[in-house]
Amino acid sequence: MATKALITIQSFLGFMTAFTMASAQSPNYMNDDCHNSTTQQALTLTYQTNLHNTLLWLSSDAATSKGYNHTTTGNGTVDAVYGLYDCRGDVTGSFCQFCVSTAASEILQRCPNKSSAVIWYNYCILRYSNHNFFGNLTTTPSWQIVGSKNTTNPEELQKSEDYMQSLRREATVETNKLYAIGGFNLSNGEERYGLVQCSRDLTNVECSQCLEAMLVKVPQCCAANLGWQVLAPSCLIKYDDYMFYQITNQTSSLLPNPAKKGGKIKSTTLIIIIVSVLVALALVVCSIYYLWRQYLSNKDGLLSVNTPTSFHGHVQREDALTVDLPTIPLIWIRQSTNNFSELDKLGEGGFGPVYKGNLEDGTEIAVKRLSKTSGQGLEEFKNEVIFIAKLQHRNLVRLLGCCIEENEKLLVYEYMPNSSLDSHLFNKEKRKQLDWKLRLSIINGIAKGLLYLHEDSRLRVIHRDLKASNVLLDQDMNPKISDFGLARTFEKGQSQENTKRVMGTYGYMAPEYAMEGLYSVKSDVFSFGVLLLEIICGKRNSGFYLSEHGQSLLVYSWRLWCEGKSLELLDQILEKTYKTSEVIRCIHIGLLCVQEDAVDRPTMSTVVVMLASDTIALPKPNHPAFSVGRQTKEEESTSKTSKDPSVNEVTVSNILPR
Template structure:
């Protein structure tokens, strides 16, 4: 219990730090720029100095302003510099400051030695010039960004123009606002719009600018559902997902323009308070953590100089958490999922429900929400953060961020549009779409992902729950291993571990794990072998007993192998799409992976080599292990020094002898 409290405290501390720094939901996204001249210019040293001062003043001002400001240095001289930033109306102070500072730094890289430039990001615009542009309407240059979805409703464009006209009217009602957003109904669908003008304009100029941008839409984006049009003086965005925050962050009156001196005292005070708060929290968390670890080391007899592995297999030390993992605000996730609406729900697992959502830039994501009734959810959440955040491979699902806020614990992953492998493989209609070429690609991809986990990653990770439902498929049907809630990491030189109670799915479990609680890389190899045979035949291992006269998939495959009839295992719909030798080789490898004795199974590196070779002579397989079928979710690991696990602590049903 103490360990869980410490872990939650540390993770929450990291989230607090992230909100005070630049590790927030996601980095501002660059949209475009205009350098006003295609060639570099010869700027005086005074102009460059004044430009750097303007950039610095505006960057530091953004965090304490109301989302907009302008300033100038050297007015009425040949070296005068005028600068302005304007953050989107729904962006908070810290996000605005991050966007502005990023833009101020980036504009010098993208527009070197330019007397004037403008740069757009998704959350802000940044401008500077050697001429005073404050209060002047500027609609050129402009950027048009059409969405990727084509319209299906012939009234889409007309409705969009009407909707944006209503927002233009709302935005120009009061000069100090210059911003409006809204939700609109289109038949049974929703549309969302946002308009904003630079707040150095008046109402008439704002209306002219937005009308000019709206006039560009039919030509640039008339056939698309979503689009964005931007100019130096205004912007508008329209899409089919909620890309803005519901609470306007910058609708308050404009701040006074910052002079050369600025309000340095208030800024210094704020920065000092933040630094002190961060340091105090860091010291408190470190003290608690090291006291806990010292007590635990004394209790278990582990020397403090070693890197201990906890009872649940988590490596303690500098690699415990990836501080670079973005922290996504809860308000964005609630908006993205319509407050966790059932309409956005993709499914549910032991961890809790999974929802589909969109990040602010439109990126589709899958969001796991820790269920308050999940007994092992906290452990799974911790595992996902520890492991997936550090693992990067094309055949592993990517963790984009997390959220620990208001008693909510959420994980945000890349969205896999083709769902999981079992969704296709075990459905009579969808299985027909999985031809042999696709299945072979999935077989190879899963093998490469496991090889990375076992041998090539920063952590040596044992997945412990590999099965068809934990393999996701991307847009091109490439496999990605997911769900690391039960995963365990091994220290260098460690080959196996014991647990008092097994967790995972019987039927995919190696016999030494199911019966004795021993798990290792060879346990994953066994699971891979079962999955490989399932992919070949298109049938579930768990339901095979009922169809094949009491034989498990493994025994049935073995008997066909011994009788020289291995091709009878092949899914009938594949018979005209595959190569006989490839199928027999894959069945051979699958049987090698499910050997009863772990020593007889190949490593995943061996498996990858065997799959890639057409000339290698493979060893003869022996009788495979038994197969069992039942889901177990309770887990309590123990070190090797602990007593042997009790098999009687779990009930194993449907045991089939060899």
Template sequence: MAKKLILISILKFLTFMTLFTKSNTQSPNYVGDDCHNSKEQSLTKTYKSNLNKVLSWLSSDALTSKGYNHTNIGGNTVDGVYGLYDCRGDVTGSFCQFCVSTAASDILQHCPNRASAVIWYNFCILRYSNHDFFGNLTITPSWQILGSKNITKPQELEKAEDNMQSLIREATLVTHNLYAMGEFNLSNSPSSQKRYGLVQCSRDLSDNQCSQCLEDMLDKVPKCCGTKIGWQVLAPSCLIKYDDYMFFQLISQTSAPLPNPADQGGSSKSITLIIITIVIVLVALALISCCIYFIWRRYQSNKDGLPLESLDDLIQGEDSLHGDLPTIPLIWIRQSTNNFSELCQLGEGGFGPVYKGNLVDGTEVAIKRLSKTSCQGLEEFKNEVIFIAKLQHRNLVRLLGCCIEENEKLLVYEYMSNSSLSFHLFNEEKRNHLDWKLRFSIVNGIAKGLLYLHEDSRLRVIHRDLKASNVLLDQEMNPKISDFGLARAFEKGQSEENTARIMGTYGYMSPEYAMEGLYSVKSDVFSFGVLLLEIICGKRNSGFYLADHGQTLLIYSWRLWCEGKCLELLDPILEKTYIANEVMKCIHIGLLCVQEDAIDRPNMSNVVVMLASDTMTLPNPNHPAFSVGRRVREDESTSKASKDISGNEITMSNILPR
């Protein structure tokens, strides 16, 4: 395992250094746009929405495609939007996406309120319009960019035109790639100066259209650029570029004329030596870094929760985020949340704020944003990814994607239109809609979700923060357990764990966890029992003591049970809808779950069976545990920072100060 960790760390470090060096030496530079050729106009709300979806789609697609693609959203209607991106032939993958995402972000700033626009960067072009331009040749407007050096020999212009003509033929007649690049000698002398050229067309054109566009651009060179060594001429459909340095990246293609090895002997050896030196230095740094990291991880691994080996097996390093989850571009999230506007914010907890947004297809989502100042939030972020990304069940909230860009860490969830259980259960008006049939269905769904976590998932997962605000309700009022920020996993055969950091919510924590730091599946069973009794009576356990009863919900329920008056616990709203034997059964199960001794509490598998059976004889419950934090204010948790204003309380995590 140690060797495996070191190897992963080395690969990750080298990958990071490569991307860091690349992104710092070759970042997309703005070249120009055609906004001055179009007028600002009042765009409809639908057109703006379709435009944002097109730009988001282009940004996302650029990572997986071969450097070019186009799309249309809204069809051939007044509000339909057509969009296209095309990266330079030597730029692909994440760097292409970097350029396209930058262009998509900037085009609305450079060209506000335009029905059509084009923006150029040195590595890509991005276009959109309210008219279908796919496959149409567009050579106006055109731009020229000149270098600062003047030519010293008049014949260089003629030589340059001949060389560019050869690239045009190669791009359109030989490879049909619609782009080509190459290196040229100004003369036949071994010491001849080098020149470099590139031609490229938008890849929605035909060979003939591409040739026509490039020829037209080349015809402009003598008039605009003939006295300069470096120049670039471009239009929406094509570009040509010529200079005295290698501005493109060498790629595997037959289109680039191969340089003479004899001309490059000394430089090749120097470059090889430099590369070897850099690799040796990077490997040495990587080994030192990963050794330090490994020692630190070994020290931290068993302090709380899942052991290091199990964690590595589960997530295979941070890179697995992209393998298990779709990566959603930050530009889309910014657009979808109006740049994290307060108007889109649903709530905030220990993890950080949560926002409402939309996917490209219009699907509503909830977006968790890791607070940059929250250390505990980082731990919760890792847990959310580790568990929810790996676990799938109809009664668990679904994680749709993630984003790790520009120091932002975001998780995108399905949006629960009916908010949380607490939003309905503890509201006098909304509780009227929760009849007994619906409440009993919610109880069963929560129980099945916990059973999956405890016994049917890959690992035995302990939620550690089950409560009404962490149970979300979908459009059909089906319950889904959320917020796995405090969750921990057990290996096979492991039954309990101890921690010095007590994290959870007052009123739901089992006594052995609150007092001794011991948690197990029986800790979740206790929380489920509290929640079950809350669902029956419609009151919070944490605020029950302050009511007229003068005692905790657990003790009050126990006394009613012992006196044979357990139906008095029932929420008065349920008088016309309740089924007596089901209510009594649920109170009985709730009291079994909150027994003081964890050994006496049933497993969730037994709970699910008991809920489904009408004939099963249940054991008598023992005295319930005391209620931790019974004198705190209503719904007070161990976190002073959480606020309960969320329409989708997916972010609510309550943490005891460490």
């Protein structure tokens, strides 16, 4: 019975250690050494590339190895990089990769522009250098980390040294694993635990020498302390009064033998006490972890994607962002985006920058990173998570997951290789790729996406910021509506809502929304009408009045239609690729969508039907709405680094007369 109970305790301890490690947001940083810290010499581009590839390889390899490996990139060249990782012997698989990936990301920040560096975490060490250090014993520099409690037993120092020496012999002579852990009874039931480990590129003799060098330092640094750790690039020793490691099948009995402590009754009593304490501890840890997650959620004001309910257009929630939407570890995202490298930056909007990345399975992703300086970014983040996690349609961008770690708030989307519609539509060269057939397909796709939001989705959603830059194009140039930062839901039977904060983009906002704060599905219909006319003519509504026409795009389109000259609005690049009836019909539908009175505008279901049919008679449009917005010059959509004003808070409206 005692033996079975002891096995149960060991299994439970292993589970608790694993749970604690899994619950931690990131490994604990211990120390680093940036070689040649006094000299700042620029690294060659080749060396930087080799270093980047080395760190990526180490991070990836850690997931499938036994906790140790090394590699060389650019072997035999002056720009060669030698890299090594070594996880603690009780840490393997995902735990090891978690630590190594974190170290690979952090080492470049802590040791920028260094040709050699080493960084320690509580579960792993990572090193790189421009010189081959594999198999070289390195005991300097060394660090000592001591606990806050002082020892009260005068014999503890000697007993701890004796026991750590026994672990050294086990690691280098008895098992040849260069690693050993264990525990012993100090006195009166007080347990002590120790760990020794060497970098696995060393020989047994070198490992023994390294551990001896660390043990020599203990009396000077740590004699009065109950817990301590001494480490160097090639080895470490750790001693404490709690079991800080995970028990594995390879470890020997780590608790004292109950048979030696007074017989069956005493051992059984001890086991029952220990099990009771561990169960209570488990409950406390689980409760603290749960409350901690709840606190973070409440502090950030994040809303649930699990069971949303609507209240004044906002979705409320009760639990964390982990039910319907996958969470992706920050270290994976950092690795995939080269630690948010400027070279991988796709663009930047009101939410914050967007980066391109690749997950380990090869999936291309676009990562939206909440700007820490954005006052409105958190609200956008909430809406993005809530709405897109619940919405699935071929004409809506797909959200793959999110990440909330280390004050980062990230959204991970499917990558759209053809970027946004505005990058093609308002660029003189790229616009040539958009023939009439493709433009008509894009118009229909956007209309179907909006129809899904307004009538067919699980939530009745008003987008509030539909525009060319918020329509992304996949590899087949299919349109996908994105950016739900300003979106709102409606209750059944609710027709419109009012807001005191008018937020949107100049040139796309319906007049009742821009001037009175009233928004409804008809607000999106207006934006769609503006976008449809832009697609036809290839010019922005914002700034159109500055052209030779001297008036807004909407008014100019309406006057041409009234005069029977609608084809003059058509982008000249299209030449003879268009069908006259289709173009005139689309202009007619666009003008119906931008009518001044929201009641006169069609619903998106009607728009989709009108676009699909050549026989349905269309009503005569009324004069379009006033052009509301800033008077800005037309801008070409340039490179991926250009900043797009995705979200603007409107405080002053300029109204152009009819």
